[in-house]
Amino acid sequence: MKVRFKCPQCGIGRLQEVTTNVIEYTIVTGVTESDDIVAMEYGDVSHENYGDFDYYSCTHCDYELPPATSVELFDWLKENNMLEAE
Numbered sequence: 001m002k003v004r005f006k007c008p009q010c011g012i013g014r015l016q017e018v019t020t021n022v023i024e025y026t027i028v029t030g031v032t033e034s035d036d037i038v039a040m041e042y043g044d045v046s047h048e049n050y051g052d053f054d055y056y057s058c059t060h061c062d063y064e065l066p067p068a069t070s071v072e073l074f075d076w077l078k079e080n081n082m083l084e085a086e
């Protein structure tokens, strides 16, 4: 099912999962310099630690959703009519 999230607080943000304690390695493949601004180009990404799930929130206003698990999130989205069949 597709998520049609509408933030209860601001109405415009997207739904995000917040994860802490991530350890990530990203291969650096290139650099571009212009006017003292350096832009990096990246390759493959790998993880030593995928991190710990923390909470679900809105990308715009940081409203923290009540669900604390994926099952609770599914039920909450269903109750609030934010799921759409694909």
Ligand SMILES: [Zn+2]
Binding pocket: 007, 008, 009, 010, 011, 012, 013, 058, 059, 060, 061, 062, 063
């Ligand atoms: Zn919001």
